[in-house]
Structures are given as structure tokens and as C-alpha cells.
Amino acid sequence: MVVANGNVDMEEGTLEIGIEYRTVSGVAGPLVILDKVKGPKYQxxxxxxxxxxxxxxxxxxxVDGEKAVVQVFEGTSGIDNKYTTVQFTGEVLKTPVSLDMLGRIFNGSGKPIDNGPPILPEAYLDISGSSINPSERTYPEEMIQTGISTIDVMNSIARGQKIPLFSAAGLPHNEIAAQICRQAGLVKRKEKTDNILENAEEDNFAIVFAAMGVNMETAQFFKRDFEENGSMERVTLFLNLANDPTIERIITPRIALTTAEYLAYECGKHVLVILxxxxxxxDALREGLCCSRGSAWKAWLSWLYVY
Structure with a gap:
């Protein structure tokens, strides 16, 4: 069953029609399968x-002809094929961004959860990110200091570089992540040292921190640590809890990276991203693939190891 809701834009003189489908044919984990959909688009x-x-x-x-598989971010509990309606927007997922996001706490979908005022967005950006030309990239010559000697001396982080920190159950990886956030700063080369420039660059340093699948205790630890040591004012914190929908974890790092790109390219800040x-x-990626493509996709994807 298809229901058409139409409204007329008198200024533009065009008819905008939003079509609502009641053609849910199945639900599998976080996925909803729709039939008889006209012109669905990927993503x-x-x-x-x-x-x-x-x-x-x-x-x-x-997308397969007039069939579409939809991944629901908030979970599929309560969805049926009788009363549930689905409306296609024609847009990709975008997140609101603003310089005012510094010092704020958001959930995994980018909604404020710190009881503060709503964010007035300066732009809406596609969470898939903007294209980057590698040949135009500035050669990294300066580093970001983490305050942890084994990283700074043996595996230094240059600006524009990423490094993985491998851990296991029982090891203090959360404490190390919080310590890096607390101590991180910019390091200037000796020939470029200038007190005025150093102070200006220090003011332009920001951190985007995204925690995925953490329990309530860990989330409270991060919030308390950032607030007590005074680093919260330069941090944008995204928290996806363990009891949040699993699929939400797929968009959490994308929203965090999109926010970091905005702070870096539009606001002129040096940004450290911690995921x-x-x-x-x-695990969230694997769950979605298993539901849509069968048990042959139970392993982690190979490209995750170069992320």
C-alpha cells in the first residue's frame, strides 16, 4: 500500500510530494525489507x-529493482507490516556542525545529551566525508605530543597521521585514551619556535573523542575525567553506550570525523580524533552484514585492519 501526501510550495510554484510506503515485507535484525518501492537510492x-x-x-x-533493504539506526523493535509507514527523503545522512560543539557531549547520533542549549548549526555536512586529493596534501613535518613517552619517542604521531593502539580485556585502554586527551598538545619545530605563534596554535587545538559500545561506568569516567582536568572546553565528546542500538555505532565514528573535518577545514583548528x-x-558492521548476506560474513572485514 502506498500513501501520497502532497503539499504545494506557493513561492516556488512546485508540487512536492512525499510518498509513504506501507510495504514492509520482512524484518531481520536491524534491517527492514521493503517491496514495490519506486526509485530507491543507495545510502x-x-x-x-x-x-x-x-x-x-x-x-x-x-537496492534490487523495486526492493530495498533499510538499516534502522534506532533498532527494529515494534516495526510491523500493518501500521508502519516508510518515507524516502531523497537525501543522504547529514549531521549539523558548529564551532559551538566544542565543550559539549552528544550521543552516538549527534544529539546533545548534556542538558545544554540546542546547537545552532552553521552547516549540514554529509557524514560520508569530503573527497581529498592526496597530491595536494601538506607533507607532515610536525607532531602531536601525547605525553606518553613510548608513543612520542618510538611511534610519534605526525599531524595528518593515524596510529592504532591495540589492547585486550583487562588492560587500561580507557585510561590511556583519557590520558592522551588530557595531555595532548602541538609541538613546533625548533626553527619555527615563536612564543606568539605557540600561544596562537595552542588556542587552535581541539579534540574530537568518540566512544563506541561503552558501558555507563566508562561513559561517566570519560565525562568526569575531562571535566575535572579542565580539558572539556576543547573537546567534543560523542558517547554510544552499550545499551544503544548496535547499528548506531556505524554512524558514530563518521559523525565524529565529519565534525573534525569541519573544525579543521572551516574553523582553522588542529584536531586530534580519538576513537x-x-x-x-x-562488531556492528559484522552484525549488519550477517543479517543481509548470510552467515558467510561472520568474520570482520579485511579493510578494518587498515583503518
């Missing part, structure tokens, strides 16, 4: 309205 955002009036967001994962724990992100 298109859909609005899902349940029978009780609540609204959820999803993203088109696969923990990538294993939770990999």
Missing part, C-alpha cells in the same frame, strides 16, 4: 513511522 535516508506515532531513521543499504573502541564498530 538514502528514510523516515520510519511506527503505529504508535514514534519516528525512527534508517538508511538504504541495498574507542573500534572492536565495537567492527
Amino acid at each position: 538514502e535516508i528514510v523516515n520510519i513511522r511506527l503505529g504508535d506515532g514514534t519516528t525512527r531513521r534508517g538508511q538504504v543499504l541495498e 574507542t573502541d573500534m572492536s565495537s564498530y567492527a
Whole structure:
């Protein structure tokens, strides 16, 4: 069943019609399967309205003719094929960004959870990121100091570089991540040292911290640590909890990186991004693939090891 809701834009003189589909044919884990959909697009955002009036967001994962597989970010509990309606927006997933996001705490979907005022977005950016020309990249010559000697001396982080920190259960990886966030700073080369420039660059340093699949205790630890040591004012914190929908963990690092790109390219800041724990992100990807492609996709994807 298809329901058409139309409204007329009098200024533009065009008719905008939003088509709502009631053609849910199946639910598998975090996925919803739709039939008789006209012109679905890959990665298109859909609005899902349940029978009780609540609204959820999803993203088109696969398209096969008039069939579409939609990945629901908030989970599929309560979705049925009788009262649930799905509306395709024609847009990809975008996140609001602003310089005011520094010092704020958000959930895994980018919504404020610190009881502060709403963010007034300066732009809406595609979370898939902007294209980068490697040949135009500035050669990295300066480093970011973490304050941990084994990293700074033996595996220094140059600006524009990424490094993985491998850990295991029982090791203090959360404490190390918080310590890096607390101590991180810019290091100037000796021939470029200038007190005025150093102070200006220190003011332009920001951190985007994203925690995925953490429990409430760990989330409280990060918030308390950043607030007590005074580093919160330069940090944008994203928290995806263990009891949040698993699929939300797929978009959490993308939103964090999009925010970091905005702070770096549009606001002129030097940004350090810390993502923990990538294993939770990999598990979320594996769960979605197993539901849509079968048990042959139970292993982690190979490209995760070069992330």
C-alpha cells in the first residue's frame, strides 16, 4: 500500500510530494525489507513511522529493482507490516556542525545529551566525508605530543597521521585514551619556535573523542575525567553506550570525523580524533552484514585492519 501526501510550495510554484510506503515485507535484525518501492537510492535516508506515532531513521543499504533493504539506526523493535509507514527523503545522512560543539557531549547520533542549549548549526555536512586529493596534501613535518613517552619517542604521531593502539580485556585502554586527551598538545619545530605563534596554535587545538559500545561506568569516567582536568572546553565528546542500538555505532565514528573535518577545514583548528573502541564498530558492521548476506560474513572485514 502506498500513501501520497502532497503539499504545494506557493513561492516556488512546485508540487512536492512525499510518498509513504506501507510495504514492509520482512524484518531481520536491524534491517527492514521493503517491496514495490519506486526509485530507491543507495545510502538514502528514510523516515520510519511506527503505529504508535514514534519516528525512527534508517538508511538504504541495498537496492534490487523495486526492493530495498533499510538499516534502522534506532533498532527494529515494534516495526510491523500493518501500521508502519516508510518515507524516502531523497537525501543522504547529514549531521549539523558548529564551532559551538566544542565543550559539549552528544550521543552516538549527534544529539546533545548534556542538558545544554540546542546547537545552532552553521552547516549540514554529509557524514560520508569530503573527497581529498592526496597530491595536494601538506607533507607532515610536525607532531602531536601525547605525553606518553613510548608513543612520542618510538611511534610519534605526525599531524595528518593515524596510529592504532591495540589492547585486550583487562588492560587500561580507557585510561590511556583519557590520558592522551588530557595531555595532548602541538609541538613546533625548533626553527619555527615563536612564543606568539605557540600561544596562537595552542588556542587552535581541539579534540574530537568518540566512544563506541561503552558501558555507563566508562561513559561517566570519560565525562568526569575531562571535566575535572579542565580539558572539556576543547573537546567534543560523542558517547554510544552499550545499551544503544548496535547499528548506531556505524554512524558514530563518521559523525565524529565529519565534525573534525569541519573544525579543521572551516574553523582553522588542529584536531586530534580519538576513537574507542573500534572492536565495537567492527562488531556492528559484522552484525549488519550477517543479517543481509548470510552467515558467510561472520568474520570482520579485511579493510578494518587498515583503518
